[in-house]
Amino acid sequence: MSRRLSEDELIARFFAPSAGPAALGLTDDAALLTPPAGCDFVLTTDALVAGVHFFADDPPAAIARKALRVNLSDLAAKGARPLGFLLSLALPPDWTEAWLAAFAAALGDDGAAYGCPLAGGDTVKTPGPLTLSIAAFGAVPCGRMAARTGVRPGDRLYVTGTIGDAAIGLRVRQGRGPDLPPSERDFLVSRYLEPQPRVALAQAMAAYANGGMDVSDGFVGDLTKMLRVSGASARVDVDRLPLSQSARAAIAVDPDLLAVALTGGDDYEIIASVPPGNADGFEAAAAAAGVPIAGFGEAVEGNDPPRFVARGGGTMTFAQGSYSHF
């Protein structure tokens, strides 16, 4: 086996080519950024551990994309345009240059695609599993961050895309999923493996939303948490919750998968709480951004958990609202 690269060599070879201007060529131990005028900074971080948040043998490009995109999803939910990110990477003893090259290339491609380049980082070794943490930062017009605490009674509640694909996709990947055609299975698994952060919705969130949160630990649990910290409750029309064709097909085979879809994690869609007077503007801005949204209910006074009302008026309850990685 060839000599191991030093940390400096590794950075120069794999990460420097795709680093952004804030990274100063990754020759410094800090990143430098001039804040856009009239903006607040939004900062977020997410850690991922092999064997906990992904499979150690997942493709390195998929791990890279997931690590960055879960942070981009947080920024988008806050209405923040991404500016860059810092990477902390703890590599286990068996890392290979091929693995790292694929990981860094995917991170570079995603950084370019989402306008969120690598700004700096730290690479260390670990005797344990591959562990990575990304801290991403973005800019939102001053005073316009869509806080998790921002839900106000009377707000219309929206969610982007479709809910539950990733949770069902994880079951499919684990061989516990329903019998479905390959195209449906592939779609669901891809939704688990590769979050598509709703970065395009950030501007609409900042312009129109009172509150925002990305759905990462399960729709029911995340909505419940958002309402609790906002001091509000909600009425949810279960039939208006957006499900993909593939998720519907899965639920048709196994009706228990509806609860899995609504409480499983890894959606990386955005819940938006929008005052009624802003609803038309929000819907138009989302359409202009190419982001599908669905209204699913409204926020109401109270401290109770949200009521999930099904067709005919019955309510759904859930044994477990969300998945906890902890």
Next chain:
Amino acid sequence: MSRRLSEDELIARFFAPSAGPAALGLTDDAALLTPPAGCDFVLTTDALVAGVHFFADDPPAAIARKALRVNLSDLAAKGARPLGFLLSLALPPDWTEAWLAAFAAALGDDGAAYGCPLAGGDTVKTPGPLTLSIAAFGAVPCGRMAARTGVRPGDRLYVTGTIGDAAIGLRVRQGRGPDLPPSERDFLVSRYLEPQPRVALAQAMAAYANGGMDVSDGFVGDLTKMLRVSGASARVDVDRLPLSQSARAAIAVDPDLLAVALTGGDDYEIIASVPPGNADGFEAAAAAAGVPIAGFGEAVEGNDPPRFVARGGGTMTFAQGSYSHF
């Protein structure tokens, strides 16, 4: 054993009490910060792994302080005043509430002492060793960051405090140190265990320094790296390098410890490269800030590694310039 706390409970109990205003009570998944007027943002991150960067049975307060302070040292070297930090914490299966309480309390105390409160974070579980990553951010007057690439030929070179205490202290702690009185041993070990970041020097760095770098991987190696990325060389007067009384005592017992002192890591002092016309101002500002500094040489034209000139004109060379954690 009692029921394990959920991630939300753990955050509310241990971390929320000491979080700063940017943390929004740690109820959100992002931190919000209004940039100080006329400032650039400086961002840095460092990861620490149990068994690699600290001993798993080190006191939790010492681990917390080290994790935050190594980042504060980076910010200070850039001339940046700290604003806050994000914490990624991967806890092994055997974590205890007592451990976490002590860790969080120390982090809160240090955040208050250095004006750098917790702004957000992520807590996950790991089957591996305790792993933590801190991303810290600060503000520097626009255009005044002391970059690692900023050394210019003719600059006076300074370093804060004393060099090599931590490297000798680590040997003492490992039972490989020289025979010394307990007070000297304790001082050296404390310098290894608890970095004292030179946050007080940040303003002087921004006002007067061309270039700055914190000494974390060994003085010789870090200076060599700083000069290489700046495209400069230097003449270093070995006899002007600041050594503590305890380090001098250790070296008197074992002369080989001089090389250990100059190439070992964990100093967390700052190298400043200051144009001659700014030298008086820099020295006065450092004195006003209560930070001891020592001039040890000057930057010169060229691409050679720095020349370490000893009394009498001979040069010192080092088998290994720095310690690599990687």
